[in-house]
Amino acid sequence: xxxxxxxxxxxxxxxxxxxxxxxxxxxxxxxxxxxxxxxxxxxxxxxxxxxxxxxxxxxxxxxxxxxxxxxxxxxxxxxxxxxxxxxxxxxxxxxxxxxxxxxxxxxxxxxxxxxxxxxxxxxxxxxxxxxxxxxxxxxxxxxxxxxxxxxxxxxxxxxxxxxxxxxxxxxxxxxxxxxxxxxxxxxxxxxxxxxxxxxxxxxxxxxxxxxxxxxxxxxxxxxxxxxxxxxxxxxxxxxxxxxxxxxxxxxxxxxxxxxxxxxxxxxxxxxxxxxxxxxxxxxxxxxxxxxxxxxxxxxxxxxxxxxxxxxxxxxxxxxxxxxxxxxxxxxxxxxxxxxxxxxxxxxxxxxxxxxxxxxxxxxxxxxxxxxxxxxxxxxxxxxxxxxxxxxxxxxxxxxxxxxxxxxxxxxxxxxxxxxxxxxxxxxxxxxxxxxxxxxxxxxxxxxxxxxxxxxxxxxxxxxxxxxxxxxxxxxxxxxxxxxxxxxxxxxxxxxxxxxxxxxxxxxxxxxxxxxxxxxxxxxxxxxxxxxxxxxxxxxxxxxxxxxxxxxxxxxxxxxxxxxxxxxxxx
Amino acid sequence: xxxxxxxxxxxxxxxxxxxxxxxxxxxxxxxxxxxxxxxxxxxxxxxxxxxxxxxxxxxxxxxxxxxxxxxxxxxxxxxxxxxxxxxxxxxxxxxxxxxxxxxxxxxxxxxxxxxxxxxxxxxxxxxxxxxxxxxxxxxxxxxxxxxxxxxxxxxxxxxxxxxxxxxxxxxxxxxxxxxxxxxxxxxxxxxxxxxxxxxxxxxxxxxxxxxxxxxxxxxxxxxxxxxxxxxxxxxxxxxxxxxxxxxxxxxxxxxxxxxxxxxxxxxxxxxxxxxxxxxxxxxxxxxxxxxxxxxxxxxxxxxxxxxxxxxxxxxxxxxxxxxxxxxxxxxxxxxxxxxxxxxxxxxxxxxxxxxxxxxxxxxxxxxxxxxx
Ligand SMILES: Nc1ncnc2c1ncn2[C@@H]1O[C@H](COP(=O)(O)OP(=O)(O)OP(=O)(O)O)[C@@H](O)[C@H]1O
Ligand SMILES: [Mg+2]
Numbered sequence: 024x025x026x027x028x029x030x031x032x033x034x035x036x037x038x039x040x041x042x043x044x045x046x047x048x049x050x051x052x053x054x055x056x057x058x059x060x061x062x063x064x065x066x067x068x069x070x071x072x073x074x075x076x077x078x079x080x081x082x083x084x085x086x087x088x089x090x091x092x093x094x095x096x097x098x099x100x101x102x103x104x105x106x107x108x109x110x111x112x113x114x115x116x117x118x119x120x121x122x123x124x125x126x127x128x129x130x131x132x133x134x135x136x137x138x139x140x141x142x143x144x145x146x147x148x149x150x151x152x153x154x155x156x157x158x159x160x161x162x163x164x165x166x167x168x169x170x171x172x173x174x175x176x177x178x179x180x181x182x183x184x185x186x187x188x189x190x191x192x193x194x195x196x197x198x199x200x201x202x203x204x205x206x207x208x209x210x211x212x213x214x215x216x217x218x219x220x221x222x223x224x225x226x227x228x229x230x231x232x233x234x235x236x237x238x239x240x241x242x243x244x245x246x247x248x249x250x251x252x253x254x255x256x257x258x259x260x261x262x263x264x265x266x267x268x269x270x271x272x273x274x275x276x277x278x279x280x281x282x283x284x285x286x287x288x289x290x291x292x293x294x295x296x297x298x299x300x301x302x303x304x305x306x307x308x309x310x311x312x313x314x315x316x317x318x319x320x321x322x323x324x325x326x327x328x329x330x331x332x333x334x335x336x337x338x339x340x341x342x343x344x345x346x347x348x349x350x351x352x353x354x355x356x357x358x359x360x361x362x363x364x365x366x367x368x369x370x371x372x373x374x375x376x377x378x379x380x381x382x383x384x385x386x387x388x389x390x391x392x393x394x395x396x397x398x399x400x401x402x403x404x405x406x407x408x409x410x411x412x413x414x415x416x417x418x419x420x421x422x423x424x425x426x427x428x429x430x431x432x433x434x435x436x437x438x439x440x441x442x443x444x445x446x447x448x449x450x451x452x453x454x455x456x457x458x459x460x461x462x463x464x465x466x467x468x469x470x471x472x473x474x475x476x477x478x479x480x481x482x483x484x485x486x487x488x489x490x491x492x493x494x495x496x497x498x499x500x501x502x503x504x505x506x507x508x509x510x511x512x513x514x515x516x517x518x519x520x521x522x523x524x525x526x527x528x529x530x531x532x533x534x535x536x537x538x539x540x541x542x543x544x545x546x547x548x549x550x551x552x553x554x555x556x557x558x559x560x561x562x563x564x565x566x567x568x569x570x571x572x573x574x575x576x577x578x579x580x581x582x583x584x585x586x587x588x589x590x591x592x593x
Numbered sequence: 594x595x596x597x598x599x600x601x602x603x604x605x606x607x608x609x610x611x612x613x614x615x616x617x618x619x620x621x622x623x624x625x626x627x628x629x630x631x632x633x634x635x636x637x638x639x640x641x642x643x644x645x646x647x648x649x650x651x652x653x654x655x656x657x658x659x660x661x662x663x664x665x666x667x668x669x670x671x672x673x674x675x676x677x678x679x680x681x682x683x684x685x686x687x688x689x690x691x692x693x694x695x696x697x698x699x700x701x702x703x704x705x706x707x708x709x710x711x712x713x714x715x716x717x718x719x720x721x722x723x724x725x726x727x728x729x730x731x732x733x734x735x736x737x738x739x740x741x742x743x744x745x746x747x748x749x750x751x752x753x754x755x756x757x758x759x760x761x762x763x764x765x766x767x768x769x770x771x772x773x774x775x776x777x778x779x780x781x782x783x784x785x786x787x788x789x790x791x792x793x794x795x796x797x798x799x800x801x802x803x804x805x806x807x808x809x810x811x812x813x814x815x816x817x818x819x820x821x822x823x824x825x826x827x828x829x830x831x832x833x834x835x836x837x838x839x840x841x842x843x844x845x846x847x848x849x850x851x852x853x854x855x856x857x858x859x860x861x862x863x864x865x866x867x868x869x870x871x872x873x874x875x876x877x878x879x880x881x882x883x884x885x886x887x888x889x890x891x892x893x894x895x896x897x898x899x900x901x902x903x904x905x906x907x908x909x910x911x912x913x914x915x916x917x918x919x920x921x922x923x924x925x926x927x928x929x930x931x932x933x934x935x936x937x938x939x940x941x942x943x944x945x946x947x948x949x950x951x952x953x954x955x956x957x958x959x960x961x962x963x964x965x
Contacts, residue, residue: 267749478684481651484671485678486698486749500688 038052043491044407048415054365054396055418057443058458062433066287069280069436081281093150094260098245101179101261103468105244106237108184113191115333116227121199122225122319123327137189139345142562144519144536145249146543148182148553151344152254153541154548161347174256182250185341187468189241191236195381198232199225207319218323231300238297246426248522249536253543262286263412263428263522270432270526283429294424298417335453352552367553375538375554382535383561385449386517389456393513394506396457397464402498404465405472406480423462427522430459435526447529455523460516464509471505472498503576511569518562596663596714598785599625599648599753604657605809606643617643619809620657630779632796633789635806636832641789644806645755645797648787649678662752672701677746679756682740685730691717691741692726698749716748717741719778723884729864736767743775747782754779754786761791768792772799793833797821805829821887825868827960830885837891837929839884840962846876851959853882857903858923861952890956891931893919893942894949905929907942917941921950 073080085091116137120130140148155162156173163171205219215223248263255264262282268277322330353366354361372379403409404416422430434455438445445451479501483493520534528537535558542551598646606618618640625631632642646652648659650671659667666674683693695713717723720740730738738817739759747756759775760768776799779786790796796803799816805812805828806819813825824830827838841853851865863884865876894901904923908928912918912935919931919942931950933939942948 361907476682476684478680478682481649482669482678482680482684482686482745483697483701484651485649485674485676486701486745487672487675488697488701489672492701497686501686 038574041407041490044403044409047403048409049397051400051403053414054458055169058417058454059421061443062430062437063425064467066280066283066429066433068282069277081277082284085278085281085285090260090532091282092267094262094265094282096312097176097255097259097261098261098286099289101176101183101251101259102241102244104176104180105183105187106240109188109240110191110195110233110236112184112188112333112337113193113195115330116188116192116337117195117199118326119330119334120196122322123330124321128255133334133338136341137192139341140186141189142515142519142559142566143186143538144555145186145521146253146536146539146551146560147348147559148185148344149178149250149253150539150543150548150551150555151347151351152182154347154357155344174254175259178254179251179259179261182254183244183247185337186247186250187240189339190239190243194236194239195229196230197408198229201227202319216323217321220398221323221326230343234300235297238300240292242290242293242424242426245286245293246428246522248426248428248525249540250542252430258562263426266428266432270435275466276432276436279432283426283432286426287429290424290426290429294420300591314550321551348552348555351549352556354549358549367549368557370550371553371557374559375535378533378535378538379557379561380557381520385452385456385532385534386514388449388513389460392453393457393461393517394464394510397461397468397500397509397513398502398506401468401472402459402502405469406477406498419465420462422458423460427459427520427524431523431526434522434523446527446545447531449532451527452524452532452534455527456513456520458519459523460513460520461509462507462586463512463516466503467509467512468502471502475501504573507569507576508572511566511573514565515562518565520556596660597624598627598662599623599787600631600658601644601648602648602658602660604644604648604654604659606640606652607655616809618647618654620809621806621809623804623811623814626787628783628785630776630786630788630799630801631804632800632802633787633804633806634791634796634832635812636791637791639806640809641806642757642869643880645678645757645787645789648753649672649676649755649849651678667871674753674920675749675751676753677749677751677757679742679746679754679759681758681761683730683742683762685738685745687730688725689729691722691728691730691733693732693747694741695726695745697745702749707818712748713744716744719747720744720774734769736763739763739771740774743778747778747784750782751784754784756786757789758791759788760795768795797833803834807832822956823866823958824885824960825866827883827885830960834887835885835930837886837888839886839923839927839929840881843876843878843880843882844858845878851876851882853884855903856927861902861954863952863954863957863959868961875961876959882959883962884952884957884959886929886952886957888918888930890953891929891952892953893921893931893933894951895940895942896947896949897950898949900951902952903950905948905950906932907944907946907948910942910944912941921948924952 039323070081071077071079118135119125120133125133152173154160156171156178160173162168202225207224230568246263248267251259251261252264252267255261262285266279266282266286269275269282321327351357353363353365355364355366400415400419404412404419409415435446437443438451445454475498479497480493483497484490488496519536521540523536524534525537525540535554539551539554539558542548542554594604602620605616605617608615608617616760621640621644623631633644635641643652647654648661650666650669654667658665659666661674661676686697689697692713695716696709699709699712711956713726714723717726720743722737722744725733725737725741730741733741739762742759756775760771763771772795788796788799797820798819802814802816803820804814807828813820813829815823820829820833824833824836830836831838839855841851841855841861843851845852846865847862849864850862852860852862855861861884865882867875893905893907896904903923905923908920908922910917910919914932914935916932919933920928921931922928929950
């Protein structure tokens with residue numbers, strides 16, 4: 024009882040003490056309620072309420088059909104296989120970049136090639152795999168292989184692994200490069216062989232990265248909708264595509280939402296495990312005052328050989344696949360008439376202009392709104408103390424953690440009727456993007472705030488500046504690089520998203536990614552390739568612009584060789 | 594009557610860590626007068642930073658009141674307190690030039706650009722940093738950054754200047770230079786200043802008064818001389834200047850003086866201190882008392898010297914230039930430090946040599962044994 028009144032006075036105090044924080048919190052919670060909780064609750068209602076009564080009829084109905092059960096297993100098996108393969112590839116690439124003596128340009132090439140899948144629309148590798156290994160495929164012809172069936176588990180697995188291993192690469196590289204070489208030196212000086220050192224030092228220390236990468240890839244594959252749609256075929260159903268087909272093909276909202284509930288459960292489990300792991304992580308801030316830094320020890324010989332083979336093969340494959348897309352967009356009819364033409368691009372700019380401008384408009388709106396919200400949420404959850412803080416942070420990430428298909432279906436259910444009728448508008452697309460992809464912005468802002476000593480803000484307060492002035496004059500300029508970095512990813516995500524938005528597009532608002540999908544389903548591979556190339560170029564250009572701004576924003580006060588002093592913790 | 598610059602009344606701070614409660618600051622009382630330089634000294638984790646942060650307003654006290662110049666500021670936000678805070682790691686804004694760093698507070702206050710410029714330049718000149726105003730903090734050395742931090746604060750003419758180990762990131766030589774510099778500026782401007790440090794020499798040389806803290810409580814407040822020569826508790830005696838603490842049996846209490854038995858059979862008489870709040874009869878004949886003796890108050894003599902108070906054996910002997918640092922063992926196996934000033938031609942005793950020690954009765958005192 025007394026505890027309750029104490030809490031209450033604390034809260035009333037907050038209105039008086041920090042009215043800005045209070046109103047910000049109210050506004051953000053309200054937006055969470057509308058754009059995160061309402062859709063989710065509606066989805067659960069549709070799944071578990073039949074004729075106004077709690078019922079498992081939908082669930083047993085769906086699980087009663089063997090095809091759906093196969094889709095459930097298919098999703099889980101695929102996700103497991105992709106996490107294994109992707110994490111393995113990511114580890115190999117990360118070792119190549121952080122632990123080998125490859126020349127700088129080669130390392131740069133490795134990193135650059137892994138960027139390609141990250142910024143490409145989701146179909147890219149599916150399209151080119153089809154062109155290379157599908158019926159009439161180039162590679163098949165070249166090697167005289169007759170009856171390889173790319174459609175099904177194999178093709179989906181290869182394509183998703185190639186698409187998602189860059190995530191593993193980034194996560195593991197980050198952890199490998201923060202280890203200090205002193206540990207290697209210590210192990211070797213204690214008489215360990217390089218092989219033993221690798222087994223007992225490097226691998227155990229990278230467990231957090233491996234674990235995190237595994238979870239990320241599991242979630243990504245579970246949610247992936249585009250790849251299985253093109254490469255899965257009838258023999259290998261997975262949940263997101265089944266849900267999509269049920270809803271768009273048979274208008275079965277109940278069935279679709281029940282399937283997406285099945286998808287939601289493992290995704291949420293993965294998310295919760297990840298949060299529990301990261302919660303325990305202690306952040307090591309780079310102080311730069313490490314004294315003499317020695318180089319990492321060489322890798323064992325056999326391992327270097329394996330890494331070289333794997334990386335060369337994968338890089339060659341990726342470059343080849345992108346070359347196919349480019350090639351495919353420039354020839355008359357794929358593998359039938361190989362004469363050069365720009366017709367497909369003419370088609371894209373004639374009939375796809377609306378899609379291009381629509382996509383850009385929506386992506387720009389979402390990027391701006393998303394990063395504004397990300398700054399507010401990141402700042403509040405890193406620097407302020409308030410009631411329900413952990414739940415606040417958790418809620419903000421929820422839409423990002425859930426597969427896009429789930430979010431898309433939840434959005435059409437929730438915003439299809441008054442009072443919040445949004446279907447067919449741009450707002451529904453922007454809202455879906457903002458509340459999903461601002462997550463990368465939030466993470467980036469939080470990470471950057473963790474590196475900035477709170478003493479800087481305290482110094483500003485003690486010099487008489489109010490909390491708003493402190494925020495605009497001290498905090499914002501310092502986190503601008505992080506905000507721009509976050510914007511980069513939000514923009515890329517918005518340009519290439521498909522799984523949630525496929526449910527939300529309308530005649531009035533179309534997207535490049537859905538145009539690619541349409542071309543694919545009409546078997547217009549060349550047009551699909553041309554659309555993809557245009558999309559990749561736009562994203563690349565925008566990314567380069569953001570990078571330029573990022574450089575500009577940090578060059579002024581950062582002496583590259585000494586960035587240490589602002590980071591020492593209080 | 595003018596009110597004092599700062600008054601702390603029963604100020605406490607309790608941190609909750611998960612389920613545990615940490616009493617970081619425990620009922621601290623302190624009055625600081627206008628223009629005073631007060632240093633806080635104490636072992637790590639004793640609550641110095643927390644006390645300072647509560648005075649600044651970065652933390653709110655769990656209990657008690659904080660009065661600055663007669664106004665109750667216990668719950669006033671930082672930016673309304675008109676205090677200046679100098680951080681251990683400077684906390685200069687890395688994205689602003691030196692000029693803009695120093696001008697920051699004046700601009701927040703809404704002063705005109707024309708008025709700001711001369712003030713900033715004067716403050717920079719005061720700390721000896723002319724012609725650096727267009728540089729960024731990352732282009733300055735550690736000592737220069739520290740001076741910018743100081744200039745940024747004094748340009749505001751704060752009623753109270755708070756510094757938390759401002760010199761601990763500097764090398765020894767610069768530290769000594771900066772502490773005279775800070776003291777000079779503080780005196781010149783007549784600012785009231787609270788200063789946290791780990792460095793005893795810094796505390797002793799800079800302060801008008803020293804606050805010794807232990808486990809969240811104030812152990813003793815006094816001038817450097819008082820703290821050094823009249824420690825009110827064994828903790829203070831031990832913490833400041835590494836005094837020898839010798840537990841002895843009381844033979845007689847004569848007025849203020851205590852006579853006690855030394856190892857080796859002789860007796861020794863010195864003043865007995867009666868810390869405030871304890872009863873008058875804290876020394877009992879037959880009970881124990883602690884003799885507090887600074888190393889400088891012990892002299893090592895040859896074993897047959899008639900002035901010797903107690904026989905001892907030399908454990909180690911180090912010549913450090915101005916004096917010789919001995920460690921000697923008494924017959925009850927307690928080990929004492931004794932610093933003997935070096936004079937040409939004096940006798941130096943080697944390891945394991947039998948000696949006797951002389952204790953200067955005017956420079957030592959007794960404390961009740963239980964006053965830790
Ligand atoms: N924000 C906090 N949350 C929980 N406990 C804290 C917090 N800040 C300080 N403490 C605890 O309060 C006690 C006093 O800390 P404080 O920083 O005041 O010590 P200090 O005297 O400044 O030490 P040092 O000389 O090492 O700087 C410590 O036990 C510390 O662990
Ligand atoms: Mg401290």
